[in-house]
Amino acid sequence: MKLTDKETSEYLHRCYTAVDGLWFVKVEEKYGFNTALDIDEEVWKIVPKIQARFLKHKLRKDRGLEALLECFSAKLKLDRFKFKTEKTGNKLKIIISSCPWHNIMIKSDRADLSEKIGSRICNTEYRVWAAEFGDDISFKLEDKICKGSSSCILTFVVGI
Numbered sequence: 001m002k003l004t005d006k007e008t009s010e011y012l013h014r015c016y017t018a019v020d021g022l023w024f025v026k027v028e029e030k031y032g033f034n035t036a037l038d039i040d041e042e043v044w045k046i047v048p049k050i051q052a053r054f055l056k057h058k059l060r061k062d063r064g065l066e067a068l069l070e071c072f073s074a075k076l077k078l079d080r081f082k083f084k085t086e087k088t089g090n091k092l093k094i095i096i097s098s099c100p101w102h103n104i105m106i107k108s109d110r111a112d113l114s115e116k117i118g119s120r121i122c123n124t125e126y127r128v129w130a131a132e133f134g135d136d137i138s139f140k141l142e143d144k145i146c147k148g149s150s151s152c153i154l155t156f157v158v159g160i
Contacts, residue, residue, distance in 0.1 A: 013080070017104060033113070037120060044125045051075055052132035065092050065158050068133035075129075090159050096152040099145050118146035130156050 028036035055074050061067035069092055076083050082098035105114035123141050130139040142153035
């Protein structure tokens with residue numbers, strides 16, 4: 001059997017999301033939700049470094065807001081987010097209209113936990129992304145789909 005590139009991508013994406021969710025559930029079963037969330041946060045302090053460094057290398061980008069915009073947009077596309085970007089001066093705003101991680105939580109009947117997980121993990125993950133592109137880039141998560149907003153608003157600012 002020969003898989004197309006699209007089928008291969010779908011397979012790998014399903015495995016990636018399944019492993020992320022399954023390990024969380026298994027740790028939660030054995031040690032409880034709070035411990036699983038603590039460990040998940042530790043994982044998401046490292047995964048964004050791997051992602052950012054890979055994309056920086058592949059896209060031949062290094063530091064700064066423009067590099068962050070291009071690499072982070074690529075990451076969101078690969079992870080199947082629906083989003084738009086706005087860049088003005090030293091500020092980058094990402095407006096996410098559909099979050100696949102939140103959608104998975106809803107599909108797995110765990111929507112009630114989505115805000116607890118999303119609030120903590122997204123803040124951790126996106127701060128790491130900012131740091132990978134410059135010590136002078138700050139991050140703020142303004143609105144959140146998992147908290148009932150129609151979109152997540154991520155703001156990256158240079159120099160504050």
